[in-house]
Amino acid sequence: MTTKKELKQLYEESFARESIRQNQIVEGRVIQVEDEGVLIDIGYKVEGIIPKGEFREPPKAGEKISAYVVKREGEEGLILLSKKRAEETIIWQTLSEAYEKQKLLEGTVKKRVKGGLMVDVGWEGFLPGSHLDLFPRYNLEEFIGKKIKVRIIKFDRKRKNLVLSRKVILEDERAKVKERIFSQTQVGDILKGRVKSLTIFGAFIDLGGFDGLIHIKDISYAHLRHPSEILSLGEEVEVLVLALDKEREKISLGLKQLRKDPWEEAEKKYPPGSIVEGKITTLTEYGAFVELEEGLEGLLHVSRVSCSSYLEKPSSILKAGEKIRVKILNVDSQNQRMTLDRRSLLWKEMEKKHPIGSKVKGRITGITRFGAFLKLEEGLEGLIHISDLSWKERVSHPSRIVKEGEEYESMVLDINPEEEKISLGLKQLAPDPYEKFKEERCLKVRVIDIAPFGVFVELEKGIEGLIHISQLAKRRVESCEDVVSPGEEVMAKIIKVDRKKRKIALSIKEYLLDKETEEMKEYMGSEKEAKTSLRDLMEKERR
Structure with missing residues (x-):
């Protein structure tokens, strides 16, 4: 005899069988695997396949x-099921x-x-690049x-289309962090x-889900062209909060403010x-900026860069990064x-670099x-005075x-460091021709010009001398032309040399007086010798 409990179970099973309908998901157990398919017991009067x-x-x-009811009664009275469609349906229900x-x-x-990107969340959905991150x-x-x-963010089950976003999650997280930080x-x-990104105007710092900005001027006391000169991506840093703007959602941070300003003790x-x-950190047309220590720079004006105050561009002799x-x-x-100078130092070193001689x-x-001005190096010139161009020639113009x-x-x-001048000579490279013309020397000269006060003569090519009218003859001379004529060669004696x-x-x-004296000496010497010889003969005869 059937008990009350068994009748209740039969009733529920009968109700379950009647409730099985197309397009629903049912649970079952594998009975056996056949060539046609896998038989499934789903608690109905017939099996599913x-x-x-x-x-x-x-x-x-x-x-x-779990199986999806495709057709309630198929061939041979079996219920046609689909495992694949069941899984798909469950996935879409979960996604929905x-x-x-x-x-x-x-x-x-x-x-x-x-x-x-395509992202698998049980079903592949499309993640637009614009929804991948906050930036x-x-x-x-x-x-x-x-x-x-x-x-x-978009769901279309009929077309089996999903659009995903990572950005909205990050925005929510960012909003929570922002609220906490502010x-x-x-x-x-x-x-x-942590340094998140670097730009030409500063560095973005991740404060744990919300970013703050260190402006480039607040990174270091030194002049920076780019934040990467000090910071690197991923680097952990301590920063000072300079300003909070909740409405604009901005936090201004500072790095250099945590260190002492080098200008405070610069004067001492x-x-x-x-x-x-x-x-040298920067070169401009008007000078060069020189860093003495981090954050402490001085200006070396273009007029103080080289030995010359007329240098056109500092970059012609200096390079960025160079130590001076x-x-x-x-x-x-x-x-x-800070104002700097280099010119005076270069002039002090000049005597060592270019010693006299x-x-x-x-x-x-x-x-x-x-x-004429001679360029020795960039920014340095020396003067060759007109008097130092030639030993012999009377130079009317340096050209x-x-x-x-x-x-x-x-x-x-x-070299005169105080006056910042270098004197050069061209003629000094050759021996001074005046050195060989000594006082008391007698030589033949040629008359090249006659003046009222005397006669200009040529000792050799390019070397001239003067015979004053008082020195033309032993007698008094009224006119130079009475004694010599242009082109005439005469003998003369050098009486004075002013080099x-x-x-x-x-x-x-x-010259004539010296010659007469010499002749007299020769004559007197010969007469003395003759007298000596006669005396010797007379003494011999007496003996």
């Missing part, structure tokens, strides 16, 4: 399976619930497609194979963060006149300005009536000896 091709591997008897309740889903990035991402391939959290943080607080540390070494010695001229800590080469850069733009060798005659003034004085009169 799932095509064998829907299984990657044959299931085992007794294994529980996630979309309606805006739940987070974890998915795996499968591949890149045009405009974004534009250009290398989408780096996400392939990674697991990410997303939210469904409510708990005050100006002057020190926070820890670098008194005027001190000589220090610095590194400079002299402190002035320090203004209040206005953060040394030979130098250079090109003629300018010619004036009083001399007769040197040409602008041509290279010449010269000798360093003098500084390049003057030689000669005398025909002195």
